[in-house]
Amino acid sequence: MEATGQMSPSDVKFDTKYGPLINGEIVEAADGYIDAVNAATGKVLSQIGRGGKEDVDRAVKAAGEAFPKWADTSIEERSILMNKIADVLEENQDRLKLIECMDTGRALHEFDLDYQLAINQFRYFAGAILTHYEGESRPVENGYLITKKEPLGVCAQIIPWNVPMIMTAFKLAPALAAGNTIVLKPAEDACLSVIEFGKLISDILPNGVVNMVPGYGPEAGQALIDHPDIDKLAFTGSVGVGRLVGRTAGDRILPVTLELGGKAPHIVFPDVDIDSAVENATLGYTFFNGESCILGTRLLVHDDIYDEYVEKLIERAKQVKIGPPTNRSTRLASIINEKQGERVLNYFDIAREEGAKILYGGNRVTVPGHEHGYFIEPTIIEAEPHMRIAQEEIFGPAATVTCWSDIEEVVKVANDVEYGLAAGIMTDDLEKGLTLANRIDAGSVWINSYFNFQTGAPFGGYKNSGVGREYSKEALDAYSQSKTIAAAYKRPPFGTFM
């Protein structure tokens, strides 16, 4: 295996087991353990707690007890601690990236972006909390008015397996900065780096402020959302489980943030330089192993350049280097598990059955020494926009291509999906690009550079892609509630209302 930065995979030592993190320490899991597996080799890396009601109850109790004191910490103090968390993540990133790479099967080089985004989150919220609207005080007739922000309490946060450290930072940073305590449930397929990070930040934060309960969704996750003592629900994952979380929030009148799926259109105008537009599109549909809700997987290409564009897109797909996840030069590696791998391959069968044409790819590839893993070719499918392959989230390295010629038609096609998380536009005419961006129903629109994440820019979805925004000051509001205190100098004299 290739050496990476300061470390090579054989340097990484795992604990023999990772129970839940409760009250600042790893404790024994009440309901036993499950294997944590290297997604590409099938090797058992360690054991993680199989969280259930008892672990969740202990974690929520610890978070509840830690809350009053944490809520009372000054914003300056919280800001200092958030910066320390960013430092510790930065110092330990080589090791954590390798752990995450082995756990998830994604290519190691991708984690440079993941960790940059995650570190930025903590630094951003360390600063943002200092300038967040903290309310106002002003004299009013016969008294004084005070408006203020208060934290919500114990936040239940559930994250998926695809980008574990990005998700951990997106959830923890704003909630902590706003003065909440947390119980986080990472996905059972990808929680080793998250719990290792939890151990590191336990030396920085007071006990009980961040707790983590690993385990299966229907057990640990369900027990968490059902717990009577939580004050906020935050979830990233599938629309199906998102609905369940939303329903629970509705029944219990709890504030909720949902970040769900996506199926982003990526629209190509005929004025572009084709090579750079192909490069941007390839990055947009293959990065994160294709396992992300923000990928630009619905390529809509103008008729004038369609044939040449598609030919070059196929040539570029052929060059994408598939290989072992821990090799720095690998660009596409293993899907998280067999179930997800089979799901992706099954979508290619569905595409064939509905009359779409697989122009390139569509197959599982064997990588020597990694036969367990699902390595899937970058796949390009010519499809009609209404087909399932062009409508549903595949979560694998695949894009559909569809031709367009009329701007009204492409707006309609781009918006004709249940999702609205992200979109891309490629044109040399910024006026055209910006005009079109205003008409696309998506929370993020990237013109000419896909994944153009800028710290502090709101991130979240239109339509079925979710409720609420992360990554920005809006997230601080999502983890706070406002209080108005109106104080009168004098009570009305007796008889005023008679």
Ligand code: NAP
């Ligand atoms: P998922 O089932 O929605 O899982 C997301 C998180 O919810 C995981 O931590 C999961 O735990 C947990 N969970 C599952 N059932 C639960 C329940 N009844 N109560 C509480 N928590 C529960 O998504 P997935 O199975 O990982 O992926 C399925 C599809 O979702 C993907 O193919 C993709 O389309 C979409 N997805 C979207 C995103 C995104 O960022 N928007 C991310 C991942 C997946 P366990 O995983 O431990 O069971």
Ligand code: MG
């Ligand atoms: Mg794993």
